[in-house]
Amino acid sequence: MAVKDYIRERFFPHLWCPGCGHGIVLNSLLRAVEQLGMSKNEIVMVSGIGCSSRISGYVDFHTLHTLHGRALAFATGVKMSKPELNVIVPMGDGDALAIGGNHFIHAARRNIAMTALVMNNRIYGMTGGQYSPLSGYGCQATTSPFGNIDYSFDIAELAKAAGATYVARTTTYHAKQMTEMIRDAVLHDGFSVVEILTQCPTYYGRRNRLGDAAEMMDWYKSHTTPIGSKAKEENPSLIERGVFVQRDKPEYCTEYDKVIEKARGGQA
Amino acid sequence: MAKAKLKEHLINREWCKGCGICVHFCPKNVLELDAQEKVFAARPEDCICCRLCEIRCPDLAIEILTEKQEASENGKSA
Numbered sequence: 165m166a167v168k169d170y171i172r173e174r175f176f177p178h179l180w181c182p183g184c185g186h187g188i189v190l191n192s193l194l195r196a197v198e199q200l201g202m203s204k205n206e207i208v209m210v211s212g213i214g215c216s217s218r219i220s221g222y223v224d225f226h227t228l229h230t231l232h233g234r235a236l237a238f239a240t241g242v243k244m245s246k247p248e249l250n251v252i253v254p255m256g257d258g259d260a261l262a263i264g265g266n267h268f269i270h271a272a273r274r275n276i277a278m279t280a281l282v283m284n285n286r287i288y289g290m291t292g293g294q295y296s297p298l299s300g301y302g303c304q305a306t307t308s309p310f311g312n313i314d315y316s317f318d319i320a321e322l323a324k325a326a327g328a329t330y331v332a333r334t335t336t337y338h339a340k341q342m343t344e345m346i347r348d349a350v351l352h353d354g355f356s357v358v359e360i361l362t363q364c365p366t367y368y369g370r371r372n373r374l375g376d377a378a379e380m381m382d383w384y385k386s387h388t389t390p391i392g393s394k395a396k397e398e399n400p401s402l403i404e405r406g407v408f409v410q411r412d413k414p415e416y417c418t419e420y421d422k423v424i425e426k427a428r429g430g431q432a
Numbered sequence: 433m434a435k436a437k438l439k440e441h442l443i444n445r446e447w448c449k450g451c452g453i454c455v456h457f458c459p460k461n462v463l464e465l466d467a468q469e470k471v472f473a474a475r476p477e478d479c480i481c482c483r484l485c486e487i488r489c490p491d492l493a494i495e496i497l498t499e500k501q502e503a504s505e506n507g508k509s510a
Contacts, residue, residue, distance in 0.1 A: 186490070377453055
């Protein structure tokens with residue numbers, strides 16, 4: 165398997181729990197990179213803190229493991245100094261939208277060419293199963309033993325409103341679609357967000373009696389539908405999957421280059 | 433397109449955590465977990481080389497080798 169050329173085998177088996185969806189994201193990501201035919205030196209992966217963020221340790225690209233929620237800020241620095249590199253920022257739902265919520269919306273607003281992968285398992289797994297801003301109303305977490313009363317963000321709507329120019333959603337069940345989306349997101353010249361519903365059988369699944377990893381993936385199959393499908397009309401509770409936004413808008417690093425040129429008064 | 437012919441299920445027992453995702457989603461019911469909760473190909477003759485197990489394995493522990501395609505060097509040593 166050529167995808168194995170892109171990993172640091174010495175750190176395997178990885179630390180994720182049996183059946184953890186993050187491993188499937190890693191699997192699909194490696195296949196996307198393989199399809200892109202990029203060399204390991206062309207990719208920078210910047211992650212924050214959490215189960216999902218440990219992914220940067222397993223891939224043999226340039227990698228940065230940074231502060232909780234601040235991966236996009238570090239990634240912005242990397243991209244601004246080396247715009248020719250492809251920057252991929254994997255984040256958990258809490259990392260991206262609670263701790264790093266501001267970084268997320270402002271990176272989207274600037275439309276800086278980076279790929280944000282939001283691995284949405286609806287829980288803080290690493291710290292013991294506390295509810296996150298994506299857990300959802302009524303769910304069980306270690307910090308909501310009587311049911312959660314917080315409503316969730318809609319990551320795709322949020323990213324779209326904040327100005328991201330590529331926004332997509334898929335699940336770990338739809339691994340092939342995930343690979344295609346990650347590939348397209350990396351190729352997109354602007355801020356791209358791919359939300360991936362990924363199972364946490366250890367905390368979210370167990371607390372909410374959703375069964376084992378495979379059963380949680382079955383749930384993704386039965387509770388999601390392609391954008392604008394007839395099934396969605398008939399059952400509005402279904403989660404839509406697909407590409408929500410794909411549009412052109414001036415990219416931040418390109419615009420910044422123009423500022424530099426103006427400031428120099430046209431002199432090289 | 434010629435039909436892919438199975439050569440081998442290359443399974444990395446060190447990496448497999450026995451989550452059962454591959455067993456559950458195999459459309460031909462080829463895979464099973466053994467007594468140590470590691471996956472093995474119980475009915476390899478039924479395999480249609482769809483690779484659904486390979487692409488959904490969270491542990492990168494299973495690879496479908498077909499007659500045409502040789503294993504990568506890393507894959508063989510793993």
